[in-house]
Amino acid sequence: MSIGNTRRATTLLTFIANDVTTATKTGSAVDLQDYEGDIALSLDAEAGGTGVTYAVKLTECDTTNGTYTDLSGAAFTTTANTALVEQLVVNSDKTQRFIKCVVTVAGGTGAGAVSVLGLAAPKYG
Numbered sequence: 001m002s003i004g005n006t007r008r009a010t011t012l013l014t015f016i017a018n019d020v021t022t023a024t025k026t027g028s029a030v031d032l033q034d035y036e037g038d039i040a041l042s043l044d045a046e047a048g049g050t051g052v053t054y055a056v057k058l059t060e061c062d063t064t065n066g067t068y069t070d071l072s073g074a075a076f077t078t079t080a081n082t083a084l085v086e087q088l089v090v091n092s093d094k095t096q097r098f099i100k101c102v103v104t105v106a107g108g109t110g111a112g113a114v115s116v117l118g119l120a121a122p123k124y125g
Contacts, residue, residue, distance in 0.1 A: 010119040015041065015101035018115035021054065027101040027116070029064045032092045035120040041088045042117050043076045049110015054079045056103050056116060058088075060096040068100055081108070092120065 016027045032039075045054050057075040059068035076086050090099075101116045 010121055011035070013039070013118040013120055015058075015099070015116040015118055016056075016103060016114060018044070018113055020111045021048070021103055021105060021114045022111040024102070024104045026103075029061075029098040029100050030118075031064070031098055032095065032120070033097055034123055035092045036123045037091065037093060037121050039090050039092050039118045039120040041090065043084065043086045043088070043114070044116075045079050045084045045114045046112035047081055047083045048079070048105070048112035049108050050081060051108025052081060052110050052112070053106050053108075054103055054112075054114055055106070056101065056114070058090065059100045059102055061098045061100075062096045064098050066098075068098075071095060071099065083112075 013030055015030060043056055048054060055078045058071040060071045061068045074088060074090050076088055103114055
């Protein structure tokens, strides 16, 4: 399959919009009902400052406003005052319906931009 076909066959999902992050934040719930198979996620984190770390993970729940729990195996490498671009693949067929991304900021002073985006295949595309 060419890259053009891949682009037309996937949808871009925003888990954490690109923003300067100074404190722990949780993204909005992403409803996976209309998607199937693997979702390729990409973390793009700027160096946050001396001693600042970002721990980025996915959580899941059956309802949008329910209690979210960690999605097994769905955490990015914790950054430690370095820029990082990393990919993670999650199978939407093996998760609960709703996914949120959580960025935990710890240590040091400063801030850096963080974003998490995903590419997903629609069920009926």
